[in-house]
Amino acid sequence: MAEILHDVVGIGNAIVDIIGRCKEDFLVRHGAPKGRMRLVDAETVTTLYEDMGPGMEISGGSVANSMVGVASFGGRAAFIGKVADDEFGKIFAHDIRAAGVTFDTRPSSGGAPTARSLILVTPDGERTMNTFLGVSPELAQGEVDADLISSARIAYLEGYLFDRPEAKAAFRQAADIAYKAGRQVALTLSDPFCVERHRSEFVEFVRSRVDILFANEAEIIALYQTHTFEEAARIARSATKLAVLTRSAKGSVIFHGENATTIAADRIKHVVDTTGAGDLYAAGFLYGLAAGKSIETCGRLGSLASAEIISHIGARPETPLAKLAAARGI
């Protein structure tokens, strides 16, 4: 069995976020479903960018954000994802490495550009994402580094990867490597629209390969096509060893075997931007799990990281999470 060198290795889209503020009617005018992620082509991303207000560029990508969060807690994190050899690719690679995450996927050149997501934040702090994937899905199978994946306690996979066949193949390969190496496989469902696009495949994948499932209310309801959260939660509970279900301001509930643990959300004064709330909850939870903490502590670390991220713009922590956890005695 390979040596454990990392707590978590994440596989996901490598994206730079362009974050701007807008009013509700902007979303309506551009047909962007509020609070969701939609995929857009090169032409749409250009039109939308021209019409949106001033932005700020901050590295993003759901699982990439989580890996930065794990590192910010002091965990050993690695990331696999594809960028191009352009300015945005350089920004992404710099930021994730500077955050202390192992990142060795080679940038591609001469093809599609690095992925970007235009993230529009409405006055209520909710984010709506318009993602142009660019080169991101072109993760060749050889780039899913078997040694790296085997070196981590947990492999964390992003549901968004299912949106492109090449990325889905890499996703499945990574899960197989982790499974065969006796590691834990964790999955985030990413987005309810994404779940709807790939529902039956997700159900089967969760059943057969996933040890730890992360989902929010809308995602788990979409996955199991139920009317209520409670019904969906009941199915999730029997389908995986650990189902970690987040409920925004209502906190989270974690099902593990016969037990259910409820964690309150950390209260914050003013929600500035919800981008990355789920990603950072997962970061805290996964960090805690890899460090052998109790389920309750894992959940509290998730809530703490989530509260930090929604109190400012962008999905990368501004305050070291290890410091926040220490201050709270967790």
Next chain:
Amino acid sequence: MAEILHDVVGIGNAIVDIIGRCKEDFLVRHGAPKGRMRLVDAETVTTLYEDMGPGMEISGGSVANSMVGVASFGGRAAFIGKVADDEFGKIFAHDIRAAGVTFDTRPSSGGAPTARSLILVTPDGERTMNTFLGVSPELAQGEVDADLISSARIAYLEGYLFDRPEAKAAFRQAADIAYKAGRQVALTLSDPFCVERHRSEFVEFVRSRVDILFANEAEIIALYQTHTFEEAARIARSATKLAVLTRSAKGSVIFHGENATTIAADRIKHVVDTTGAGDLYAAGFLYGLAAGKSIETCGRLGSLASAEIISHIGARPETPLAKLAAARGI
């Protein structure tokens, strides 16, 4: 005489800021003088970027920030500055136009890249800038649009332009156009190091061409080589019609003819990042002046804009300044 279409036209470096946090020892290790701007070459900017923590990219440039501030107050602002036809150039052009500023300078292609400034913010909120000018100084004289400059009540020039001969030529040309069109010429001294590099030229330019001079304590002392702020202020007072001197937390003092008006700084709870404090003070002041407000009101608008900008990361306002001014009844 040309029609007035703008309140202020600014001429300056077109820069994208890459803002990150660091401890004091990082500045010492890299020989970056705290609180100042230094020019760095392509190699140094690469080394520094590799060594610095995660960043966020936000459009910047001193006078460009001021023009965005004028527009945020509801004023009509224009900007002249050079970017390249690359990702950073696209970001700069998008952000300034999206903020409502007229920006028509053509991007260059095939040469130097768009300027960037690595801005390191220490725990006290002070910013230290490392600027790679790239294509920015290559403002050909033909690009200093005489019609545009003549269309504005005030032409606002950036001292930083003196750092490169081509930019200095454009600067002088812009000042001549404004002067001959009977417009007001405003100058910011930009930075004490910049003043030291071009002291005698600045003294002569202020004496012969400048109607409104903006400087902070360190800059005005460097310009007139005095021991105290009071001595420097006395010389500034006799050299220009309007000397607007900012003193950080001590507020500002404005000398106009026989009169001196003192304005208190707006109190804010926590200084996050001082980047743009002077730029936004100038924005408020120039907006007020073009709108025919009293000197005291101009100063209060400056303080208000300055307080907004230091309460968050980046030198572009996050809250519309017109709204803040209205809420305060200014």
